[in-house]
Amino acid sequence: MGIETILGAIVIGAIVGALGRLVLPGRQPIGWLLTIVVGIVAALIGTAIAQVLGVATTDGIDWIELVMQVVLAAVGVALVAGIRGRSRV
Template identity: 80%
Template sequence: MTIQSIIGAIAIGAVIGVLGRLLLPGRQPIGWILTIVVGIVAALVGTLIAQVLGVATTPGIDWIELVMQLVLAVVGVGLVAGLRRGSRT
């Protein structure tokens, strides 16, 4: 993984986190900063998974990689929201 791909994953991760939160139904008791952090982590992990599976080496836009990142972001936002909801009760 090059520094350029890490920076790209961070930039895309911010967008992925916001999209993941918007796709998750209901209200999430987490802030936007935490949402973006979850998106960045999901983007990095999604990129690593895509590289292991060999889909990250396709020319052009890697739609499969983006879908992996988005699914991971939705799961991540749901997990963090569930943990935050559980700690407040």
């Protein structure tokens, strides 16, 4: 795994995490670093699911894979925000 792969995962994770966060209504009590981590995990899981389903092998942008990643990121951000919101009380 090269530095390009790691930087690519961080950039894609940040984009997917931000899109997942934008999908959710209201304000989420998590920082940008945690959003990126959730986005990276969502991107990895979304890619794995897309490969199992056979939709990750298209030319150009894999829209179905991207939608899966953003939905997973939204779920992840909601879960982390819910857990962090409860623990601060």
